[in-house]
Amino acid sequence: EYAVQGDSIRVTLWANNRLGAPVVLNNIIIEAEDSSFNMPLQKNKNLIYNKSIFISPQKPISQPYWMEQKMSEGSFNVLDQRNIGLPENNPSLKVRFQLAISGERFEITRPIQYRFTDPVKGELYQPLVVVPPVAVSTEPSIVIFPKNQALQKADVSIKVTAHKNFSGYSAGINSRMKTRNDSQTDTAFNLNRGISRTYLFTIDSKMPKENEDDFVQAFTQLKKNKEEQPAYLNVTSIRYDHIPSIHYFYQDAIKVLNIDLKIVGKKVGYIEGAGDKVPIALRQMGYEVTVLKEADITAANLRQFDAVMAGIRAYNVHDFLNDRYDILMNYVKEGGNYIVQYNTTGFAPASRPKIGPYPFEISRGRITDEKATVTFALPEHSVLNYPNKITEKDFQGWIQERSIYNADKTDISYETPLSMSDSAEEPQKGSLIIANYGKGKFVYTGLVFFRELPAGVPGAYRLLANIIGLSKKKAF
Numbered sequence: 001e002y003a004v005q006g007d008s009i010r011v012t013l014w015a016n017n018r019l020g021a022p023v024v025l026n027n028i029i030i031e032a033e034d035s036s037f038n039m040p041l042q043k044n045k046n047l048i049y050n051k052s053i054f055i056s057p058q059k060p061i062s063q064p065y066w067m068e069q070k071m072s073e074g075s076f077n078v079l080d081q082r083n084i085g086l087p088e089n090n091p092s093l094k095v096r097f098q099l100a101i102s103g104e105r106f107e108i109t110r111p112i113q114y115r116f117t118d119p120v121k122g123e124l125y126q127p128l129v130v131v132p133p134v135a136v137s138t139e140p141s142i143v144i145f146p147k148n149q150a151l152q153k154a155d156v157s158i159k160v161t162a163h164k165n166f167s168g169y170s171a172g173i174n175s176r177m178k179t180r181n182d183s184q185t186d187t188a189f190n191l192n193r194g195i196s197r198t199y200l201f202t203i204d205s206k207m208p209k210e211n212e213d214d215f216v217q218a219f220t221q222l223k224k225n226k227e228e229q230p231a232y233l234n235v236t237s238i239r240y241d242h243i244p245s246i247h248y249f250y251q252d253a254i255k256v257l258n259i260d261l262k263i264v265g266k267k268v269g270y271i272e273g274a275g276d277k278v279p280i281a282l283r284q285m286g287y288e289v290t291v292l293k294e295a296d297i298t299a300a301n302l303r304q305f306d307a308v309m310a311g312i313r314a315y316n317v318h319d320f321l322n323d324r325y326d327i328l329m330n331y332v333k334e335g336g337n338y339i340v341q342y343n344t345t346g347f348a349p350a351s352r353p354k355i356g357p358y359p360f361e362i363s364r365g366r367i368t369d370e371k372a373t374v375t376f377a378l379p380e381h382s383v384l385n386y387p388n389k390i391t392e393k394d395f396q397g398w399i400q401e402r403s404i405y406n407a408d409k410t411d412i413s414y415e416t417p418l419s420m421s422d423s424a425e426e427p428q429k430g431s432l433i434i435a436n437y438g439k440g441k442f443v444y445t446g447l448v449f450f451r452e453l454p455a456g457v458p459g460a461y462r463l464l465a466n467i468i469g470l471s472k473k474k475a476f
Contacts, residue, residue: 003130006229011112014046014048067250139159140254169190216254268308270290273312333439337441340444375418381434
């Protein structure tokens with residue numbers, strides 16, 4: 001489905017005169033190539049024509065028109081207003097069929113499409129996508145350097161994936177930050193289509209120019225004789241059965257945070273939910289993270305962890321968590337810290353899992369304004385003070401929203417240190433609830449850490465470190 005800049009694709013075209021009308025096919029024009037036929041089309045007989053066409057290196061990539069310009073807060077910027085409302089781009093590659101029907105001339109334009117056969121759904125068609133010769137991606141998505149510590153280093157990688165066959169090329173790979181530009185040269189860049197090569201770079205805590213953040217961006221220059229092709233974009237796809245596949249391009253980057261962050265405790269067990277990047281962020285914070293499967297949730301195994309965290313919607317996707325309720329509560333009772341990120345519930349009682357040691361309900365309440373004022377209802381609570389002092393500044397720069405599926409109808413045993421509301425609405429206190437149970441702590445939170453951590457919001461890291469450290473006593 002990829003037409004690669006600077007490469008060729010093979011196209012099959014056909015025409016069929018279903019009714020046997022007096023039709024003459026004069027020309028088929030693909031891009032600037034004109035093939036002359038001047039032949040009548042016989043009734044209900046396919047005319048099949050195979051053609052290889054070259055995709056110019058200057059051919060624009062198939063970026064969705066609403067993503068061609070940098071996005072404003074909350075909206076896309078579209079320069080050509082005639083595109084507004086179109087569900088997809090106009091096709092990048094088209095074929096013009098020039099016909100004569102009963103002596104009258106017509107020109108019919110058809111897009112070149114990607115045709116393939118699915119073993120279940122049969123023959124399918126999707127848009128043809130013009131892509132750069134390589135995709136350039138970076139890992140990890142974020143690097144954290146806590147402030148006021150000795151020089152720290154981290155390895156980052158730039159991965160180059162070929163969209164066409166490369167032989168006899170050289171490549172220059174650049175890792176760019178505000179204050180530094182490191183480069184490597186690969187004099188034998190020989191890759192087949194679909195194959196990747198990874199290049200490692202080392203960054204350190206002295207590199208970020210600003211107090212809190214910087215970015216590592218990747219740039220690749222491909223060369224062969226007089227040919228030079230710059231590349232810096234990655235591509236990702238959105239695929240659903242009910243719409244054409246959408247591919248979009250972006251410059252991948254590694255966010256580098258240099259923040260005042262302290263952690264207590266070391267080992268975290270993580271029960272993955274519906275999919276999020278919180279474990280990546282936890283490792284960057286300095287925790288040892290172990291992903292827990294059903295068989296791992298035993299009393300003996302959980303004792304090793306300073307905290308156990310359930311990912312978003314974990315109770316919605318893992319029925320076994322209901323069966324492990326007693327084990328998890330016993331872990332808390334013996335001094336553990338069990339943190340549950342947001343889940344959803346239906347209206348039927350059977351759809352409401354038992355999660356905490358005391359009753360509470362998961363509501364549909366949410367704070368949709370990412371700039372909503374946050375009030376510290378319990379300013380002396382340890383979650384706001386240890387090991388990091390949480391202030392209003394820690395709630396600056398949040399994206400998309402504050403919290404979702406907040407707790408409601410909470411038992412008196414739960415503490416609610418935060419209060420917030422959308423404009424003209426009643427305050428909600430269920431974004432973070434904390435209970436003492438035995439020697440340990442239980443936490444349910446609707447705060448959208450799964451959005452804020454990948455976005456590199458410093459305050460989200462500091463607050464999460466405090467939540468993980470709840471079962472640890474402050475040393476004086």
